[in-house]
Amino acid sequence: MENITYIAYLISAVCFILGLKKLSSAKTARQGNILSGIGMLIAIAVTLLDKQIIDFTFIIAGIVVGSAIGAIAAKKVKMTDMPQMVAVFNGFGGGASTLVALAEFYRFTTTPEVNVSITLVLSLLIGTVTFTGSFIAFAKLQGLMKSAPVVFKMQQFVNILLFLAIVVLGVLFVIQPSSGLELILVIAISAVLGLLLVIPIGGADMPVVIALLNSYSGLAAAMTGFVLNNYILIISGALVGASGIILSNLMCIAMNRSLINVLFGKVGFDASAGGGEKGERKQVTRYTPDDAVMMLENAGSVIIVPGYGLAVAQAQHVLQEMASLLEKNGTEVHYAIHPVAGRMPGHMNVLLAEANVPYDKLMEMDAINEDFQNTDVALVIGANDVINPAARTKKDSVLYGMPILNVDQARTVIIVKRSLNPGFAGEDNELFYGDKTMMVFGDAKKIVTDIANLLKG
Amino acid sequence: MIGPLLISLYVFVLAIFIGFEVIAKVPPLLHTPLMSGSNAISGITIVGALISAGSGHTGVSAFLGFTAVIFATINVVGGFLVTDRMLEMFKKGKK
Numbered sequence: 001m002e003n004i005t006y007i008a009y010l011i012s013a014v015c016f017i018l019g020l021k022k023l024s025s026a027k028t029a030r031q032g033n034i035l036s037g038i039g040m041l042i043a044i045a046v047t048l049l050d051k052q053i054i055d056f057t058f059i060i061a062g063i064v065v066g067s068a069i070g071a072i073a074a075k076k077v078k079m080t081d082m083p084q085m086v087a088v089f090n091g092f093g094g095g096a097s098t099l100v101a102l103a104e105f106y107r108f109t110t111t112p113e114v115n116v117s118i119t120l121v122l123s124l125l126i127g128t129v130t131f132t133g134s135f136i137a138f139a140k141l142q143g144l145m146k147s148a149p150v151v152f153k154m155q156q157f158v159n160i161l162l163f164l165a166i167v168v169l170g171v172l173f174v175i176q177p178s179s180g181l182e183l184i185l186v187i188a189i190s191a192v193l194g195l196l197l198v199i200p201i202g203g204a205d206m207p208v209v210i211a212l213l214n215s216y217s218g219l220a221a222a223m224t225g226f227v228l229n230n231y232i233l234i235i236s237g238a239l240v241g242a243s244g245i246i247l248s249n250l251m252c253i254a255m256n257r258s259l260i261n262v263l264f265g266k267v268g269f270d271a272s273a274g275g276g277e278k279g280e281r282k283q284v285t286r287y288t289p290d291d292a293v294m295m296l297e298n299a300g301s302v303i304i305v306p307g308y309g310l311a312v313a314q315a316q317h318v319l320q321e322m323a324s325l326l327e328k329n330g331t332e333v334h335y336a337i338h339p340v341a342g343r344m345p346g347h348m349n350v351l352l353a354e355a356n357v358p359y360d361k362l363m364e365m366d367a368i369n370e371d372f373q374n375t376d377v378a379l380v381i382g383a384n385d386v387i388n389p390a391a392r393t394k395k396d397s398v399l400y401g402m403p404i405l406n407v408d409q410a411r412t413v414i415i416v417k418r419s420l421n422p423g424f425a426g427e428d429n430e431l432f433y434g435d436k437t438m439m440v441f442g443d444a445k446k447i448v449t450d451i452a453n454l455l456k457g
Numbered sequence: 458m459i460g461p462l463l464i465s466l467y468v469f470v471l472a473i474f475i476g477f478e479v480i481a482k483v484p485p486l487l488h489t490p491l492m493s494g495s496n497a498i499s500g501i502t503i504v505g506a507l508i509s510a511g512s513g514h515t516g517v518s519a520f521l522g523f524t525a526v527i528f529a530t531i532n533v534v535g536g537f538l539v540t541d542r543m544l545e546m547f548k549k550g551k552k
Contacts, residue, residue, distance in 0.1 A: 016498050017475060023491055024482040030544040033494050037537045040501065047504045053511035058523040062510055066530025073531070074538035082489060082543075089496050089536050092528040096502045099525035103509035106518040115462040214492055217499045226465050228505050234465055235472040236501040242476025243495040247488060339485055346488025350543050358550030364485045 001051065008046035009232035015039025016236055020243075026359050043232055079354045080311050083344040087137040087210050090217045094130025097123055097220035098187065101227050105183060117177045119226035121170035124183060125190045127220035132194030134213050137206060140198075141343065147203030155200060156264065162193045201263065204424035207344045208251045208262045215244020247345045254339035256391070256402030284420065287438040289450035292379075292414050295438065296451070299376035299412075301332040303368065305405055306348055307341055309382020309417070313444035316355035319381065322452040323357070329455070335361055336368045336378075336405050338386040369406045378410035382444050384423030389431055399425050413437045416447045490543045497536025503529035 016039050022032025053059070077085045101123035105112075112120070139145045166189050173182040201209050218240025225233025252259050296302060304323065310316060323333045335357065341348035349362050363371075372378060380387055387407040391399040407413055408431055415437060422428055431437055440447055483491050506529045509522025 012501075017479060020476075020479045020483070020491075020495065020498075023487055023494065024479075024484065026484075026486060026547045026549070029487055029490060029547065030541065033490070033537065033540045033544055036494060036498055037541075040497070040503075040533055040537070043501060043504055044507065047507050048511075050508060052508050054513040055511050058510040058519055059507055059526060062506070062523050062526025063530050066527040067534045069527075070531040070533070070535030071538055074535045074542060077539060079543070082493070082539075085535075085539060086489075086493050086496055089493070089532050090499075093496060093499045093502065093532040096500070096506055096525045096528035096532065099521045099528065100502050100505035100509055103518045103521035103525065104505070106516070106521070107509070107512065107514065211492065214496055214499075217496065221499045221502045222469055224502055224505055226462070226469075228508075229461055229465065230504065231465070231468050232504060233501055234469045236498050238469050238472035239476040239479075240495045240499040242473050243480045243491060246477065246480050247492065250485075250488075337485070342489075344489055345492060346485055346490070349486045350489045350546070353543070353546040353548070356548070359486060359547045360550050362486055 001049070005046050005050065006231075008042055009230075012039040012043040012232055013235045015042070016239060020239065079350055080314075081142075082347060082350060083206060083210055084138050084141040086344065087134045087141060087213065090210070090213045091131050091134030091138065093217035094127045094134065094213075094220045096127075097217070097224045098127030098131060101127065101224045102180075102183060102187070104224075104227055105180060112177055114174055116227055117174040118170070119223050121166075121173060121183070121186055123220055123223035123227055124186050125166055125170075126216055126223055128187050128190035129194035129197065130213055130216040130220055132191045133198045133209075133216070134194075136195055136198040137209055137213060140203060141206060147206075149202045150199040155196065159193065159196055162189050162196070165189055166193070197263070202424075205255075205262050207340060207342075207347075208248050208255070208259070210344050211244050211247035211251055212259075213244070215241050215248065218242075218244060250339060251345055254403060256399065282433045284433055284439055287414075287440050289440060289447055289454060291438060292416075292440055292447075293451055293454040295377055295412055295414060296326060296331070296379070297329065297455070299326075299331055301375045302326060302334075302377045302379055303372060303375050303410065304333065304335045305378060305380040305383050305387060305407055306335060306337070306352065307381065307383025307386065308343065308348075310444050311342065311348070311351050311382075313382065315381065315445035315448050316351050316357075318445060318448050318452055320352070320355040320357050322448055322455065323361075325452060325455040333361065334363050334368060334371075336363055336365065336372075338365055338383070338405055339403075340386065341383065365403060365405060372406040372409040375410045377412045377414060378407045380407060380413065380415045380417075381448065382417065384417070384429060385425045385427070387431060388423070388425075388427060388429045390427050390429070394427075397425075397427050399427050407431065408434065411436065414440060416440050416442070416444055418443065487544075487547075490540050493536055493543065494540040497533055497540060500529045500532030500536060503533055
């Protein structure tokens with residue numbers, strides 16, 4: 001029987017790997033997710049046959065409650081709220097790892113070996129940090145607490161102290177693993193640590209944090225796998241851990257920041273950054289939706305650059321309507337998606353897919369950046385830092401070196417924006433004042449609706 | 458003779474490399490479904506949770522196992538369903 005279990009786990013692991021592999025193309029992605037789901041079902045089914053399980057009361061109750069909550073949340077969540085949702089799920093994953101590892105400790109009948117004790121402590125540490133950290137990320141993204149960084153004096157010092165305390169408790173437990181007191185303290189301190197690690201991170205950096213917590217939830221599962229000596233947990237945990245690391249790294253590159261800087265740099269709360277030029281108020285010409293329509297009607301090619309302002313205004317659907325009208329008019333329309341557009345990796349693609357934009361119109365930055373120079377109109381909606389030429393030219397700017405969309409190379413640039421306020425980086429955008437730029441001020445949804453109506457008429 | 462810890466470590470390290478290889482090929486277009494989908498996979502802890510909850514203990518261990526089953530099931534069911542819901546929306550253009 002044991003061998004059958006282990007073979008079934010191996011099949012599950014293969015399903016997960018193939019499932020993730022199928023995510024490399026939009027055509028096969030859905031199939032891939034279903035394959036991963038089948039892998040999970042196999043693992044669960046074969047575990048239920050395990051001879052250690054003699055009572056199904058708690059199992060059935062737990063599965064019923066968990067499935068109901070998970071299914072309702074998955075059905076109800078708005079696509080704009082996806083980052084919070086993933087944060088919460090990460091949190092539950094990390095929490096589950098902690099609980100399983102702790103439960104295993106209470107089931108020990110003999111003194112655990114050193115390697116088991118070490119991974120047990122690691123599992124509690126990572127799992128609990130993921131749990132509380134994810135809920136803080138959720139609260140920030142959901143607006144339950146301010147998204148601005150919360151900082152206090154000696155914060156880093158306190159974090160280091162807490163971490164050292166966990167190390168000391170961990171060592172004590174490994175030497176003398178009889179009482180659970182050390183473990184409870186490790187969990188309590190890790191909970192505080194998770195909270196303190198996420199509160200100083202600003203709203204704009206949340207994509208990185210969520211990706212990182214995703215990675216942690218995988219590592220926590222892997223550590224629990226070490227404790228249980230169960231390879232399926234180790235393999236799955238490692239896969240998720242790798243995924244989270246890749247995504248956090250990509251986000252950091254796209255924001256021109258190092259991971260250390262994101263986690264401890266406290267960027268985003270100092271509104272005075274780059275404020276040296278505030279003295280000179282440059283002139284900007286205001287254009288109306290009518291002016292924009294004139295340009296768009298005569299354009300052979302348009303690239304739309306959506307930013308998070310678009311999603312905030314819930315303008316995705318009307319934007320798609322407007323784009324269809326332009327296409328009917330014979331204009332070629334594409335969307336240029338910057339890696340950090342939205343509130344989590346790939347978020348903007350999901351928001352536009354929901355609005356029925358075909359995915360072959362959604363171009364990633366490297367694939368479309370060369371095309372701007374041959375494009376009649378670049379239509380920017382609610383984006384700022386990701387099109388700021390200061391990233392190329394202004395050496396003293398925080399943006400300098402960040403990869404941007406070459407919007408300024410298009411023949412005409414139309415920017416729909418609520419105001420001239422700088423973006424998260426606090427850097428003024430010279431593109432707003434350019435000769436070929438048309439600034440149209442107002443709410444994204446209202447402006448795009450006006451443009452769509454004018455195109456119809 | 459190689460001990461159980463070392464075998465686990467081999468598996469862990471090699472799986473990380475597979476993870477890097479496979480996931481580096483996922484296009485930015487699908488990064489959000491990748492996150493929610495891989496998140497669902499990390500709910501594999503449910504395997505451990507089931508054993509803790511069902512091993513017939515009544516004390517702390519069973520309670521922890523029960524809570525872990527709830528948490529992991531939310532993670533698994535919610536994660537796979539929401540990923541499917543997103544992927545369903547990705548459609549290719551006509552013609």
